[in-house]
Amino acid sequence: MPPAIDGTDPRGCTDGENPPALLGDCRVKDKFAQELAQMALALHEQPDVEQTAERFLDYVQSTIGTQHASVVLLHRGGRLESAASTDALVEEADRLQVETGEGPSYAAIHDEESVVCADAASDARWPAWSAEVAIVGLRSVLSVRLRTPTTTIGALNLYDKAEQRFTAADQAIAQVFADHAAVAVANARSESTLWQAIEARKLIGQAQGILMERFDLTDEQAFAVLRRYSQDTNVKLRDVAQRLIATRKLS
Structure with missing residues (x-):
C-alpha cells in the first residue's frame, strides 16, 4: 500500500x-x-x-x-x-x-x-x-x-x-x-487506434474481395466502389465494408 x-x-x-x-x-x-x-x-x-x-x-x-x-x-x-x-x-x-x-x-x-x-x-x-x-x-x-x-x-x-x-x-x-x-x-x-486501423484495413480487404469476385473488378476498382459508396451515403468506409461482408450487398 x-x-x-x-x-x-x-x-x-x-x-x-x-x-x-x-x-x-x-x-x-x-x-x-x-x-x-x-x-x-x-x-x-x-x-x-x-x-x-x-x-x-x-x-x-x-x-x-x-x-x-x-x-x-x-x-x-x-x-x-x-x-x-x-x-x-x-x-x-x-x-x-x-x-x-x-x-x-x-x-x-x-x-x-x-x-x-x-x-x-x-x-x-x-x-x-x-x-x-x-x-x-x-x-x-x-x-x-x-x-x-x-x-x-x-x-x-x-x-x-x-x-x-x-x-x-x-x-x-x-x-x-x-x-x-x-x-x-x-x-x-x-495502440488502440493502431489496432482499429489494422482491423479496418482487414475488413476493407475482405469487402474488396467480395466485389472483385462478384463483378470481376480489379483491386483498385473494388476499392473505388467502396469509397464512392462511403462518400455518397456519408458512412465510414469501415462500416460500409462491414455491412457488405455481413449482408453481401451494399444497400
Whole structure:
C-alpha cells in the first residue's frame, strides 16, 4: 500500500515540512517510489485505454483516499470524453463539464497543470458548471492535467462530497501519479487506434474481395466502389465494408 497522507511517513517525516518538499524529499523515496514503479508496470500490462485508466484510478484513490474520481480524454477540437469513472455522480459531474464547456478539467488542460476547487457549488470561475454540479452533491474537486513530453491527453479528476477536501499535498501527489500514468494512457490510446486501423484495413480487404469476385473488378476498382459508396451515403468506409461482408450487398 502507498504511504498515508495523514502527516506521517515510513521514514519519519511530518507535517512540519512543506507538502511539495515532503513529496520530493521523503515520499518519492522508498515506499512511494516503489508504488509508482508498480503502478507503471501494472498500467502497461492493461489491454486498452479504459482498463488502463481504471487501474490508474485504483492507485490514485488508494493513495489520496477519495471515493470519487475519473479520467477524461482530450480529443480534436477540444472535446472531452470520459475514459473511466468510479460512479454515477462523477459521470454526471463530468458530463456537465462537457455540456457547459467549462469546469476544472478544462482549466487544468488549457490553463494550468492542476486546479483545486474548495467548493464547486459556489466557484465563480465556472458559473454555469457550478450551478449545475451543486445539485449533484460533489463539492471539492482536484483536476490534474495528464500530459506527456509532447502533448496533453486529458485530465485526472478527484471529487469529494465535503468542502475543502484536497490539500496542497494531495495536489502534489496527484500530479506525480498523473505524470507517470499519462505515458501509459497515451500508449494504450495509440495502440488502440493502431489496432482499429489494422482491423479496418482487414475488413476493407475482405469487402474488396467480395466485389472483385462478384463483378470481376480489379483491386483498385473494388476499392473505388467502396469509397464512392462511403462518400455518397456519408458512412465510414469501415462500416460500409462491414455491412457488405455481413449482408453481401451494399444497400
